[in-house]
Amino acid sequence: MRSYAVVAISLTCLLAGCQRATEKGPVVLHLANWGGANDDIEFGRKVDALYHQFETENPGIKLEIESVPDQYVQKMILGFVANAAPDVLSLDAASAAVFINNGVLQDLEPFVQKDQQFQKSDFWPNVLGIDSRKDRLYAIPGDFTPLVCYYNKACFDRAHVPYPTGHWTYQQFLETAKRLTLRDASGKITQYGFNFTNWMPGWIVWLWNNGGDVLTQDGDHADGAINSPANIQTIAFLRDMVQKEKVSPDLSQTAATGVDPFGNGEAAMEISGHWMIPSYKSAPKLKLDQIGVTELPTNLTKPKTVMYEVGFAIPKNAPHPEESWKLVKYLTSHLYQQSYQQTGIAVCGRKDVATERAKDAREQKFLDIVPTARPPWGASVVGYDFVEQEGKKMMERVLGGADPKASLDEMAHRIDSYFKVR
Helix, strand or coil, rough: CCHHHHHHHHHHHHEEEEEECCCCEEEEEEEEECCCCCCHHHHHHHHHHHHHHHHHHHEHHHHHHHHHHHHHHHHHHHHHHCCCCEEEEEEEHHEEEEHCCCCCCCCHHHHHHHHCCCHHHHHHHHHHHHHHCCCECCCEEEEEEEEECCCCCCCHHHCCCCCCCCCCCHHHHHHHHHHHHHEHHHHHHCEECCCCCCCCHHHHHHHHCCCCCCCCCCCCCCCCCCCHHHHHHHHHHHHHHHHCCCCCCCCHHHHHHCCCCCCCCCCCCEECCHHHHHHHHHHHCCCCCHHEECCCCCCCCCCCEEEEEEECCCCCCCCHHHHHHHEEEEEECCCHHHHHHHHHCCCEEEEEHHHHCCCCEEEEEEEEHHHHEECCHHHHHCCHHHHHHHHHHHHHHHHCCCCHHHHHHHHHHHHHHHCCCC
């Protein structure tokens, strides 16, 4: 798979005007998004009804929905290059820089300023800021999630361990995980304290909460950042949780069985986003009311987390910008989001809908954590997908026995070499 940065070079050719030709009759707006939040047929019908309501309220507009269930970003890039970009597209924060930094999206601030019915104050400020560049705004948030620490109360009860109550250090987290790891009479582990997965968008928060980062502050290079003493310490800590302390299953073991340890009730904690709620709800060995949420462990004064957001953007050369803005405004409205967020897949970008949905302690905890969340590097750095690929390889080497410092030094060198030729 080619990096987004390589393909993105072609995007600059689009600025001369290369959208679908205007058709006679009703304005046809093409909305591109992922294949769907889940496979719930009833929910799909609700969303279709919402689309139909938009057409009813705007009789001169017809919607065409382009659902892309996989390789969404690559297909959107190729759509731009082929002069077939949608009128409105879902913009993922993890890859937003590919589109924003290449100048192929409309600045939505002028639409906001002249539309008295739209208020930016309805949205979480730090979420709205993900797709902003100084005084320009390139997408309106639909939904998002901070990464949190999930815990299974049944596992805690089984091990007679109190539930997490808030701020905890890495050492306190490890001690809790050790107490949660249970063995039978033969010494075989029957319950793990934690489920670590080698997914860099998820484990980057361990670096942040020990004072480290992946790139330097300007996002230009990795040497001195990813291979910092703090990160060497953190990577060794993660390795030891899996290989030495054995509070998390070995990754090869998990891959061989094909079973999700947390979802199968075999691990007490894991770090993930709100998108897991529908999966937990349908997992036969979990009870959703037994799943708690708490902040991430940290060695800092205050914890840090990452937030992954999806917003709605309009291409710079969209043939129907006013109609496209109407659609963006509708998709981020209280009416639409109130129904759409029934999936439970994310936290709504609108504060009012998110607050309405915070009916229990778990949902409220997500809202409490929102102020500590920062954007992913992919929201501002083109080519960051390469960094994440290298991060996964580095972690595989370390878990396989390689030295953390040498592995991080090699990762820094590969990233900086790549950035020089982007």
